[in-house]
Amino acid sequence: MSLTDIFLGTLGITLPVFAMVFIGIGLKRLGWIDQNFVNTASRLVFRGTLPTLIFLSLIGADLGNTFNPWLLLYFALATLASFFLCWAWAGWRMPRHLRGVYVQGGFRGNCGIVGMALAHGMYGEAGLSIGGLLLGVVILTYNILSVVVLSFYRPRDKGSRLAQWRSIAKHILTNPLILAVLAATPLALFEVRLPIWLATTGDYFASLTLPLALICIGGTLSTRALKRGYGPALGASTWKMVSIPFLATATAWLIGFEGRELGVMFLFFASPTAAAAFVMAKAMGGDETLTANIIALTTLMASITITAGVFALRVAGLI
Incomplete structure (x- = not known):
């Protein structure tokens, strides 16, 4: 296979995902969707369609071929290492009041939407299965580590800290994505199959996830914010999109x-910063x-960075 064929094949994987994001930007500018639509659709994806997609992909997966505890362990350790690397760099280069959001933006990726969409585009159902298992690690580590670093740079009394930890623990334990993984895993292990009508209905519902979520990302995106200062943002973005995926x-x-x-x-490590980081930063000052x-x-x-990364890995014959 020539380099041109590999490059065009790579574009065939990544371009559809990012084209949907730019369609979301266009729809927002045209006034065809507004913030109310984005808020409602985002809730639908998070609480309904994405958990359904993960649940069905895991049920249909061959866990004997996709489940690898060493993969989950490595991803957790690599996430922890990237977190401390970002924190060390921020402690050296960033003013104290910016360090918490700098670190969160530098390590917390949008794996649930962009990562899953790219995994599906590259590997089909097997990609969704591996991604669904990794999401359990992602949700736990990203939420806990974000609370740690944001709390560290926001002085609080003991009572408010305890309340914050209780709140985040509640959100983790009731997270629909984690519940979907926990519900689907035993069914997949015992090879339980859903009735055809239920599986088909679930497929229809789950198929809304990726296009709707990617449009919402585009509808939320604001390039105007970059005009108010991009130095620290560029530093954190370089960590997120170049340094961490490579290392x-x-x-x-x-x-x-x-x-x-x-x-x-690679697709999970290279995913852009999650929109949930904004909500977390705002809630914690x-x-x-x-x-x-x-x-x-x-x-x-x-x-650009994900397309280049996938292309390089495919040329090297590693994926």
Whole structure:
């Protein structure tokens, strides 16, 4: 296969995902969708269609081929390492009041939407299965580590800290994505199959997830925020879209991961900063403008950095 064929094949995987994001931007500018639509659709995706997609993909998966505890362990450790690397860099280069949101923006990716969409585009149902298992690790680590760093740079009394930890624990334990993974795993292990009518209905409902979620990302994106300062945002975005994906993926390859497992991990590590980071920063008194800048910049960078990364890994024959 020539380099041109590999490159065109790579574009066939990544361009549809980012085209939907830019369609969302266009629809928002045309006034065909508004913030109320984005808020409602985002809730529908988070609470309904995405958990259904994960549930069905895991039920239909061959866990004997897709479940790898070492993969989950490595992803968790790599996420933790990237978190502390970002924190060390922020402690050296960033003013204290910006460090919390800088670190969160530098390590927290939008794996649930962009990562899953790309995994599905590259590996089909197997990509969704591996991605669904990784999401359990993603949700736990991203939420807990974000609370840690944002709390560290926001002085609170003990009572308010305890209340914050209780709140985040409640959100983790009741997170629809985690519940979907927990509900589907035993059914997949015992090879339980849903009735055809129920599986078909679920497929119809789950098929709304990726296009609707990607349009919502585009509808939320604001490039105007970048005009209010982009220095720290560029630094955090470089960590998120270049340094962390390169270091984490290279280390994964060196210790023996390859093929679709390496590919899905790269897509998850290389996903742009999650929109949930804005909500978390705002709720905990962080710099919401910087967070919005990071989200916008990483999303715009993703179409180039992810395409380049996938192309390089395919040329090298690693995925």
